Amino acid sequence: MPIDFTLTPEQEQIQKTTRDFARNTLKPIVEEAWQEPDPQKAFVMTKPAYEEAYKAGFAMCFLPEEYGGSGLSNVDYLIAAEEISTVDPGFATTLLVNGLALLPILWFGTEEQKEKWLKMATSGEKSSWLAGWAVSEPPGAPGGTANFDHPGKHPVGIQTVAEHDPANGEYVINGEKYWPTNCGGWDLQGADVIVAIVRVDKSKGGSEGLGVAIIPRGTEGLRFRQPLRTVGQFLDQNNWFEIHNARIPEENVFAVGDGDLVIQKAFTWSGPAAGASAVGNARAAYEWALDWCKTYTAGSDKPIINYQNVGYLLTDIATKIEAARYLSWKGAHYLDTHEGEGHALGAMAKIYAGEVLKEAVWQCMQVVGINSVDLANPLEKHMRESLIFPLYDTGNMGMQRRKVWGVIADENYDSTTFMNNKPLRYKKSMEGYGAVAGKGVE
Known part of the structure; x- marks a missing residue:
């Protein structure tokens, strides 16, 4: 039974590097940012730490090397996540959500989507590059997200709808997202990319009618409200944004029926x-x-x-x-x-x-x-x-x-x-x- 909890030399280096980053780069920023009552201003105050994390490879370390990531294993990533979270788990969530947004493209996307979006994320041209992951929706009756796999048709379950417009080769998206991290970006004009769960067929339940939309920054029809102020993990940007007739090319949608x-x-x-x-x-x-x-x-x-x-x-x-x-x-x-x-x-x-x-x-x-x-x-x-x-x-x-x-x-x-x-x-x-x-x- 080859069970061994001894860290490899490489894992020891990951631990040391992230511990040094957390204590020497992140901690002073967190101590100041936690005193800022405005959630968006507090989030923006972490941007210098994020840029350093990006340059060090932490922000995209979960992506394979073939797409420009560090290719860390899940165990390796956990070692880094623990060290960063000793200082601020909210900042750790900012990094984690890059993975929640981009790994679905790796697992379910086309090769063209992987080449475009994953390599864009890791290119290094913009050290503040940020991905948003949008699943959760506002509470209501119906509303919320926990029962996304409910067999009922719309509006039960996911209510954000992406309607296919084959004549123009597009999907038209309408709805709201509530709680998702990173989606507002550093300026509340949007993350560099938002990966969103959408209803692609209103007549089908959650196990058949969902898909995933890749929404680039600058897409018209997105309106971001002020981030939610939370009781904890304050430096994690929790967004509420509305989507009105936002059009994306049909090649930006994947996992249709398997969202x-x-x-x-x-x-x-x-x-x-x-x-x-x-x-x-x-x-x-x-x-x-x-x-x-x-x-x-x-x-x-x-x-x-x-x-x-x-x-x-x-x-x-x-x-x-x-x-x-x-x-x-x-x-x-x-x-x-x-x-x-x-x-x-x-x-x-x-x-x-x-x-x-x-x-x-x-x-x-x-x-x-x-x-x-x-x-x-x-x-x-x-x-x-x-x-x-x-x-x-x-x-x-x-x-x-x-x-x-x-x-x-x-x-x-x-x-x-x-x-x-x-x-x-x-x-x-x-x-x-x-x-x-x-x-x-x-």
Whole structure:
């Protein structure tokens, strides 16, 4: 059983490089940007750090070398994501969303689309180059996104519609997107490219009627509102934008009828990365709390690390961090081994890490006590950040748990699949669980 958690020399270098970047380049910017109340201004303040990350290869490191990326494995990427997230998981999300937007083109796009858009992203001509990933939509009745695979026709499920205009060789898009990251760009005039999930057939449900649209910056008909101000991960630009009769060439649309599978695979890829980001945030809180407990006496004659209740809580926190890290690494390793097909395990990593480590940050606050809510100390920020993990990147109580449910409910599911690292191909028949509200037991 060749299990070895020892980092290779190359991985040690990734860790060192990203740690140096996070502590020396990113941290001073984050400390200032978090004081800015305007979410767009705060996001723009991170642009110098983003440009340095781009030049260092972090922003597009998940893309293969043949398209200009660094070709990092998923495990390699998680090592980098954890280090950046110790300083600011919101900034880490800015980088992560480049992958959510561009990897679907790699997985489902045509060779022409890959050559054009992936190489444009990695060309180096513009170190602020940014990709937006637009799935989520405004709440309403109907509204929202979690039940994108609902079998009902429009307007249930995804409501942003792309109608084919074959006479002009175009698709015409109308709708709204709410929450997507990076889409507004640095100037609220749009990211360099937005990759959006759209309804390509209003008469079909979510497992048949969705596709993906590539919307370039400068496309007419897009109106960006001021980004949403959030309780945590404040430096992640969360957009609300409207699309009115935006026309794109038909060659900019792909995965017609399979947009649901694009959503599932993209958020499978990001699951372990979100888990690693949660680990980074919790680790930063733990390291600060541990140092505090080794020096703070609470009026006693010895630091509080010498008291049993403090020692036990810190032990629990350390255990949760290690467990969440290794589950995230396993999820990433599975994706590396099986061509990105690891839908249930990727979701498990995201669910477990986000929920367990939110509690770990709270425990850090408990051992520090009332001083943890002093804004001069960092735990308040870490707590705010931790609240986001169970809710973002397809919520744990929505899409992520439903994805696992669909896999384990399949008649051919083998409960030893992940234990033995056996392949498991995700199928459309695994979708739809929980998307239709039940009427109860009669």
